[in-house]
Amino acid sequence: MYITDPAIPFGSIVVVIGANGYMGVETCEKLLQAGFYVRGTVRDVEKNGPWMHNMFDKSWxxxxxxxAVPDFEADGAFDEAFRGAKGVIYVSTPIIFEPDPVKVINPVIKGTINTLEAAARAEVKRYVLSSSSKAVESTIYDRPHHLSSNMFNYEAVRQACCEPSIDGFDRCLTVYSAGRTLAELAFWSWVGKNQPPFVANCVVPDGQFGRVLDAEHISSTFGMLKSAIKGNWDNVxxxxxxxxxxxxxxRLLVAAVALPSVENERIFAYCHNSTWNRLRHKIRALFPDKEGLVVGRDQELSGRDLSNADQLINRAEEILKEIGxxxxxAEEDILRDFVDCL
Known part of the structure; x- marks a missing residue:
């Protein structure tokens, strides 16, 4: 990464909330490469400390x-973690997969507001929320439409809060999507109402693939692609x-915390549009000699996402170019990195 005149000084403490997750570990590394001091939060330091220090201490x-921040909802939960910090990146919110919106939505919003209030008390200068594509819309195949930076998944909120609660995957995914939607809306509302002393940005990722820095401690979308190429669709x-x-x-998360040119933006980490089956076929074509790499049946689902996100992608690429x-x-490079880590 190439940052010449950061919004916060090199060597500043940047807190990474959820540092042990798939994207959290990458964010820690990119911050260290850029010249910042990283303070990661995890629920259990004893469990995560050895492998994470082993990963970073030799080079930095x-x-x-x-x-340790074991309870995101507790009053003052982040006060000690944010002490002396200049930047905060909230990479990973708690994933609660339940059909009851009360059990999902309230904790996610409470945790988000807790981080914002703690950041204001600590006089942090930059705050970045990592949201979710589920806060934008639920994926609906074969429906052409344009995506914009002011879209939110109000339909998931309506379904989660107004329709009967029925156990099952679809219901849990809808409630999860509603939680991510309302958490991001609460973030923007709090920032607008309170006018905090920090610049606030939001990065919205969809699927994340490529390499994995520590395969023993990672699941997330990397794990879903592993399941997809094996035909284990129950895990996707x-x-x-x-x-x-x-x-x-x-890199976009780090740019959002460090670049003076990025202020009060909703940045979309979207690029390649595909389906699980297309990725299976692409990986098989890239590695024809790897027997047993892609096995099992294809997903029993036709069609694909037909949304247009060109403007959002172009803006994100402008930011990436600003950091070198x-x-x-490229899609091929992402998939090669993925296979190299299996």
Missing amino acids: PGSFELV MGDLAYFTDVQDSA RPGFA
């Missing part, structure tokens, strides 16, 4: 630490639309 000695959550290299998504990247990584 004395520039990485972990602190939802339909695929857009995906990017996880490293590019992490050529734009988003």
Whole structure:
């Protein structure tokens, strides 16, 4: 990454909430590469400390630490973690997959507001929320439409809050989507109402693939693609639309915390549009000699996402170019990195 005149000084503490997740680990590495001190939060330091320090301490000695934040909803939960920090990146919100919206929506909103209030008390200068494509819309195949930066998934909110609660995957996904939608709306509403002392940005990722820095401790969308190429569809959550290299998504998070030119933006980490079956076929074509790499049956689902996100993709690529990247990584490179880590 190439950042010459950051909005916060090099060496500043940047807190990464959810540092042990798939994108969290990448974000920690990109921050360290850029010249910042990283303080990651995890629920259990004893569990995550050894492998994460082993990953970063050799290349960046004395520039990485972990602190425990086991309960995002507790009053003052983030006060100690944010002490002395100049930047905060909220990479990973708690994933609660339940049919009851009360059990899902309230905790996600409470955790988000807790981080914002703690950031204001700590006089943080930059705050970045990593949201979700589910906060924009639910994936619906074969419906042409344009995506814009002011779209929110109000339909998921309506269904979650107004329709009967029925156990099942579709209901849980709808409630999860509603939670992510309302959490991001609460974020923007809080920022607008309170006018905090920090610049607030939001990055909206969809599917994240590519390499994995520590395969033993990662699941997320990397794990779903692993399941898809094996035909284990019970482990694949939802339909695929857009995906990017996880490293590019992490770079956008770092750019959002560090670039003075990025203020009060909703940045979409969208690039390649595909389906699980198309990725299976692409991987098989890229690695014809790897027997047993792609097995099982294709997903029993036809069609694909037909949305147009060109303007959103172009803006994200402008930001990537500002930090020295050529734009988003090519699909083939992302899939090669993925296979290399299996």
